[in-house]
Each structure stands twice: as structure tokens, then as C-alpha cells.
Amino acid sequence: MRLKTKARLAAWAALLLGTLGVLSPLGADAPVTLLYANQAGAVPVPILHDISGKAYLPLMDLARFYGIQVQFDSQTRKMTLSKDKAQVQLILSQPFFEVNNPPGSYPLEPAEIVSGQLAVSPEAAEDLMGALLNLDVRYLADQNQLVVGSVKKEEIQQEIQDQTQSLPSPPPTPEAAADGGGASATPTEEEENDAQAEPLTTARPEEEAPPEKEDYHVRRIIIDPGHGGKDSGAKGIDGLYCEKQATLDIAQRVAGILSRDPQLKVYMTRTDDYFITLKYRTEFANLHQGDVFVSIHCNANPHSKTTGTETYFYSARPSNKLAAVAAVDENGFNNDLTNLFADLHQRIFSRRSQSLAEEVDRRIRDRLDQHIRRIQHAPFYVLRQVDMPSILVETAFISNPKEERKLEDPQWRQKIAQSIADGILSFRDKVEKKGENQEARR
Numbered sequence: 001m002r003l004k005t006k007a008r009l010a011a012w013a014a015l016l017l018g019t020l021g022v023l024s025p026l027g028a029d030a031p032v033t034l035l036y037a038n039q040a041g042a043v044p045v046p047i048l049h050d051i052s053g054k055a056y057l058p059l060m061d062l063a064r065f066y067g068i069q070v071q072f073d074s075q076t077r078k079m080t081l082s083k084d085k086a087q088v089q090l091i092l093s094q095p096f097f098e099v100n101n102p103p104g105s106y107p108l109e110p111a112e113i114v115s116g117q118l119a120v121s122p123e124a125a126e127d128l129m130g131a132l133l134n135l136d137v138r139y140l141a142d143q144n145q146l147v148v149g150s151v152k153k154e155e156i157q158q159e160i161q162d163q164t165q166s167l168p169s170p171p172p173t174p175e176a177a178a179d180g181g182g183a184s185a186t187p188t189e190e191e192e193n194d195a196q197a198e199p200l201t202t203a204r205p206e207e208e209a210p211p212e213k214e215d216y217h218v219r220r221i222i223i224d225p226g227h228g229g230k231d232s233g234a235k236g237i238d239g240l241y242c243e244k245q246a247t248l249d250i251a252q253r254v255a256g257i258l259s260r261d262p263q264l265k266v267y268m269t270r271t272d273d274y275f276i277t278l279k280y281r282t283e284f285a286n287l288h289q290g291d292v293f294v295s296i297h298c299n300a301n302p303h304s305k306t307t308g309t310e311t312y313f314y315s316a317r318p319s320n321k322l323a324a325v326a327a328v329d330e331n332g333f334n335n336d337l338t339n340l341f342a343d344l345h346q347r348i349f350s351r352r353s354q355s356l357a358e359e360v361d362r363r364i365r366d367r368l369d370q371h372i373r374r375i376q377h378a379p380f381y382v383l384r385q386v387d388m389p390s391i392l393v394e395t396a397f398i399s400n401p402k403e404e405r406k407l408e409d410p411q412w413r414q415k416i417a418q419s420i421a422d423g424i425l426s427f428r429d430k431v432e433k434k435g436e437n438q439e440a441r442r
Helices: 002-020 058-064 122-133 153-163 173-178 189-198 243-258 278-287 323-333 340-367 401-408 410-433
Strands: 032-036 042-045 053-057 069-073 078-083 084-089 096-100 102-109 112-114 115-119 137-140 143-148 222-226 264-266 291-299 308-313 374-378 390-397
Touching: 002 173, 032 058, 042 058, 053 058, 053 122, 058 115, 058 122, 078 122, 084 122, 084 264, 096 122, 102 115, 112 143, 115 122, 122 137, 122 222, 222 243, 222 278, 243 291, 243 390, 243 410, 264 374, 291 410, 340 390, 340 410, 390 401, 390 410, 401 410
Parallel strands: 032 143, 222 264, 222 291, 291 390, 308 374
Antiparallel strands: 032 042, 053 115, 069 078, 078 084, 084 096, 096 102, 112 115, 137 143, 308 390
16 A cells, blocks of 8 residues: 555656656666765766665765775675774674764664675665764765765754745634634743744644545554664753653653553654664654654753643644744754655645644643643654654653753653553544544554
């Protein structure tokens, strides 16, 4: 079913690109150009193909251009890549690589011998070159380029802010109009300050989405604790309590509650304090063929009085400037907001993602003594790249001393975990009671 869906999306995208007059990607056998974003000089390298047709780049050519030393032991199939003080070790056909500073092991598309050469996929080249050069590395498939170096994060944030200022705000729903557009009948001073900074509107998909699959059942749930390892996420006031700690604990509690249901299989993208990439999170979810993806985070703001819980679902258009910047903060250097294929694909799940967000938001709103912000939509990478309905929950502002104390409180973490889990279960019951499913998907 999913392969057919992706094929249809590819056809839609090709038609749309042709209609818009956008240049189609270069041919499959066209060389890939290696270059730096802010330096002169470039070199083309050939694309290699294995027996299945999968595309690879010649590793030694990449190493020569980017000044990387490569040592390879054909007997052990181990290789060491080094650049200045940075060093990466990997083994042919093994889906991980190790770095020396800071020490760690990370997932990787395996390197292989292709056409008699050491070769890596373009995606693996991004990971390896990024680790060795300590720079943003992107493979631009539409231009057949591997580019090292990029604009600063602050510049990306400013660009998105400038773009979203020209976008009209989504219209409020009748419910929002009825309650005056606020989160409560009597907003606090903090909420009024937040509203003045940027109006928060109930999220609504900007375009009608393609029809959803009718054989949809919720059986496999992916819980994604944000950050981990060297990526501590946002920090509390004294810097001792970190987002990665709160998200892991809450996620474990959510998974524990859901696992009591014998119909459900629950998977966590990480189960301890170690670093994983955004790409690994989404590939993990898709590999396990999840039916629901829930990413758990903590919010932060330079203004320590800012408070609230927010639930997001995916849209290429952020609901406001704050939503846009929130996506940039979580996405890091994965801010490819023009990925047309992924955007088209994600629209299939937009209605169910919004419904999931509403069910989770309702439970949190009913059960927690907490300011609840309106549901938002934003271009989060982890929501865009998964093949299932998905949401991201910003549980509380760790930058607010009062909310940091809540996050440190096991009883509060249990309450929000129970609310998230019950929201997922309510969504499951909602979609399966509509009569849209005739038989289980698996």
C-alpha cells in the first residue's frame, strides 16, 4: 500500500514540477559535484550503482577533495577516516560508525565495495563528512551536488521569520471565535505577553489533503524522546536539569502505559541517554512500520516567564513565527523546507495527524494544572519524514523556573505521560470506531 502511495506521489510531484516549469533533477548517471558553499572550487565525481541499482559515491574521491585521509584493511574490512583531530571508524556493510571526539557510535547507511571501489550512499556521505569536517553537509539531489558548509542557524531563523511575516494567519475555528481566541477565559499576564508577541491560532491544514488509506489501524506506536547524549536540548535555569532527561522519562512512562494494551506494540527511538540523529529517528519509525509517531520535547524561551504546553502536527507552512522558529530549533541543520516530495507525502496523513493532536491536547488540557497553548503546525523534520500520522508535544517550558520544577516532579511527569498515552488510545478508538476499517492492516 505504501509503495503504491509513494509512486502516486512521485507522479503528482513530477506533474506539478512540470506544470510549474521547475527543472527536473539531473539524470541518474550524471556526475555529482563536490563543493564548499562559501569557497571556490568544485570537482565532479561519478555515480556508482550496485547490482540492485542503488546509487553510491566513490569514497576515495570524496576524501581527496575534502582533504580526508583514509586507511582500509581489506582483511578486517575496517576503515579509518581522519581530518585534523577528528577521526571516524567504520566497517564495510555495518550500519554504524564511531567517532573519537566526542566518543560515540551513530547509525549509518553501510559503506560497500561497488564497481571495485569503496563507496558510500549520498546520505552516508552527509553523515561522514559532517562528522569529520564539523560542518553542515547536504546532498542536493535535484542539483546533483554534495555541499559542505551552510548559513548560520540564526540566519535561517531570520529568513523564516521574514517569510512568515508575509503569510496570512490561518482563520480561527468557530470554537476559537466563541471563546474569544484565548486559551482561558481570564488570561494571565504571562499569557497576554505571549499573545502580544505572536498571536496563537488553532492550526488548520491550508489545503485539502489527498484521501487517506481506509485500512488504517493503530497497532504499532513509535515514541520518540527528544535529544539525548551529547545533545542535551534546552536546559533549566541553573543548567543542571536538561530536556533530554525529562523527555526520556516521560517517553518511558508513555510507552509503559501503552504496553499494557495487548493489541499494541510500542517502540522507542532511544531507551537511554545516547545521541541519535533526526534522520535515524524517522528511519527507525518507518522501518518498524509505525501507525503513530509521537515526539516528546520540552520548550524554552529567553523570557523566563513564558509558560505552556503545545502540541504540533506537520505542515510546510508554520502557523506563525514562533512555530517557525520552534521548528528551526528542533531541526538543527535539517531545515530543507522545500522538500516537495516529502511535503506531498505527508499531506496524506494531515487529517489524522491533526486528529491525533486534538485527542492528546484534550487530555492534557483536562487533566493538568497547566496553561495549554493552542494546537500549532510547523515544518518539523521528524514529522515530515515519517510515513504515518505524527505529532510533537512540547510538554512545558524548562526555561521557566516553575515549569522546570514540574518537569523535575515524577508525579507531574506521570500525569502528562498518562494524558499523552490516553490521547493516543482515544485516537485509536476514534479512527477504528468510524467503520473505516474492514480488517486489520497486519
